[in-house]
Amino acid sequence: MDKKSLRKNMISVLSSMDEVSKNEKEDILKERLIGFIKEHDIRSIGIVLAMSHELDTDGIISWMVESGREVYTPVCDYREKEMNFSRFVSFDDVVTDEKNLRVPSDTSGVNNQVDLIVVPGLIYSEAGYRVGYGGGFYDRFLKDYSGLKVSLLFEEQIGEVVREPHDIPVDILITPERTIDAKSRRPANEK
Numbered sequence: 045m046d047k048k049s050l051r052k053n054m055i056s057v058l059s060s061m062d063e064v065s066k067n068e069k070e071d072i073l074k075e076r077l078i079g080f081i082k083e084h085d086i087r088s089i090g091i092v093l094a095m096s097h098e099l100d101t102d103g104i105i106s107w108m109v110e111s112g113r114e115v116y117t118p119v120c121d122y123r124e125k126e127m128n129f130s131r132f133v134s135f136d137d138v139v140t141d142e143k144n145l146r147v148p149s150d151t152s153g154v155n156n157q158v159d160l161i162v163v164p165g166l167i168y169s170e171a172g173y174r175v176g177y178g179g180g181f182y183d184r185f186l187k188d189y190s191g192l193k194v195s196l197l198f199e200e201q202i203g204e205v206v207r208e209p210h211d212i213p214v215d216i217l218i219t220p221e222r223t224i225d226a227k228s229r230r231p232a233n234e235k
């Protein structure tokens with residue numbers, strides 16, 4: 045199947061997940077990510093403000109802000125195909141961009157070298173390769189980023205990913221059932 049159909053299929057799988065069990069899994073993912081953040085003493089985090097079919101990140105973001113961590117969310121320049129992370133302070137200070145994604149109303153506080161980025165995606169291989177939403181924003185951004193990269197996902201999202209030269213893999217995959225050390229599953233020249 046081509047990449048576009050793979051994306052479409054996975055979006056429909058995610059959209060048709062049972063709401064109650066999805067919420068339960070999201071709660072587990074939140075707790076697992078909080079454990080990871082504490083364990084690695086993460087102080088600044090880059091994470092998306094999710095769309096409705098995506099894994100809900102609002103609860104995680106609230107915990108991060110309340111626990112005194114700095115939160116940054118992506119802001120895209122669609123013309124330049126560029127993305128920066130702007131400081132997120134409160135859900136009261138959020139607007140929507142031209143693609144209807146939520147972004148901070150004040151985008152001046154940029155930090156592109158946070159301790160941890162939670163990388164969104166649709167399909168993942170256990171080696172940490174990823175099919176995203178097709179914008180290429182993360183692959184372009186991550187080539188100059190040197191901090192930790194994790195992804196949160198449901199087991200249903202693990203599958204075969206055909207690697208492309210520009211793909212930048214994540215270090216760790218967290219599912220409701222396990223934490224996969226993706227980096228250790230790759231050969232030394234692909235770290």
Ligand SMILES: Nc1nc2c(c(=O)[nH]1)N(C=O)[C@@H](CNc1ccc(C(=O)N[C@@H](CCC(=O)O)C(=O)O)cc1)CN2
Pocket residue numbers: 092093094095098118119120127143145164165176177178179180181182
């Ligand atoms: N919540 C959330 N925010 C996010 C992302 C994400 O995955 N989730 N991103 C993760 O990268 C970035 C935005 N990614 C985007 C990727 C593609 C298009 C886009 O141009 N979409 C096409 C339609 C897609 C298609 O069917 O080809 C369009 O609107 O014309 C927009 C944003 C940053 N913010």
Ligand SMILES: Nc1ncnc2c1ncn2[C@@H]1O[C@H](COP(=O)(O)OP(=O)(O)OP(=O)(O)O)[C@@H](O)[C@H]1O
Pocket residue numbers: 047164165174175176177178179180181182183184187208210211
């Ligand atoms: N480092 C890069 N430099 C230039 N173009 C890139 C780079 N990374 C990705 N692209 C281009 O962006 C487009 C989308 O890439 P791809 O299909 O890999 O997106 P994706 O991985 O699904 O999205 P994302 O990385 O935003 O999650 C492709 O046309 C690809 O060639």
